[in-house]
Amino acid sequence: QVQLVESGGRLVQAGGSLRLSCAASGRTFSDRAMGWFRQTPGKEREFVAAISGRGYITDYEDSVKGRFAISRDNAKNTVYLQMASLKPEDTAVYYCARMRGRYYTGSHPENWGQGTQVTVSS
Numbered sequence: 001q002v003q004l005v006e007s008g009g010r011l012v013q014a015g016g017s018l019r020l021s022c023a024a025s026g027r028t029f030s031d032r033a034m035g036w037f038r039q040t041p042g043k044e045r046e047f048v049a050a051i052s053g054r055g056y057i058t059d060y061e062d063s064v065k066g067r068f069a070i071s072r073d074n075a076k077n078t079v080y081l082q083m084a085s086l087k088p089e090d091t092a093v094y095y096c097a098r099m100r101g102r103y104y105t106g107s108h109p110e111n112w113g114q115g116t117q118v119t120v121s122s
Contacts, residue, residue, distance in 0.1 A: 002026035002111045004096045009116030012086055016120075020081040022096030022113055030054065030074040033099040033107060036081045038092035039115075045095065049081060050104035059104050063089075086120045093117050 008020040022034070035050035049070040050059045058070055067086075072079040079096060093115040101107035 002028065002098050004098060004111055004113035006094065006096045006113040006116040009094060009118045011119045011121060014086060014088055014120055014122045016086050017082070017084045018086065018118065019083070020094055020096075020116060020118070022079045022081075024077045024079070024096075024098065029077050029098075031102055032110075033102060033104045034070075034072060034079040035097045035099055035104060035109065036070060036079075037095045037097060037109070038090075038118075039095065040092045048094070050099070051079065052104065053102040057103065083118075086118075088120045088122045091118060091120050 003025045005023045012018050031053045033052050036048040037045050038048050039045040048061050051070045051072050055072045067084050069082040095115045096113040097109035098111040099107040100110045
């Protein structure tokens with residue numbers, strides 16, 4: 001059993017920065033890829049960023065490249081999403097996910113956190 005808890009979401013002005021955290025518990029964390037997804041009302045949950053089990057390989061959705069950075073600290077069982085130059089279109093509930101495999105490519109989410117709300121005002 002793996003439990004994921006996101007935190008850090010809040011109201012922020014456009015152009016600002018924010019860091020989201022996802023704390024994980026369970027016996028297997030460092031051997032699985034982790035991802036961040038986001039969802040707005042009436043929309044399908046979409047991929048934002050992912051990081052491999054050991055943290056060497058990352059992947060990003062095109063609209064956040066150069067603005068967002070995913071990282072992980074396996075000693076703390078925590079994954080982060082550093083967000084900068086935030087835009088109103090980044091407004092969403094952000095979810096942390098544990099993937100089925102060691103790498104994001106070819107895998108899919110297995111466990112989800114409860115989500116944290118990020119609101120960007122213009």
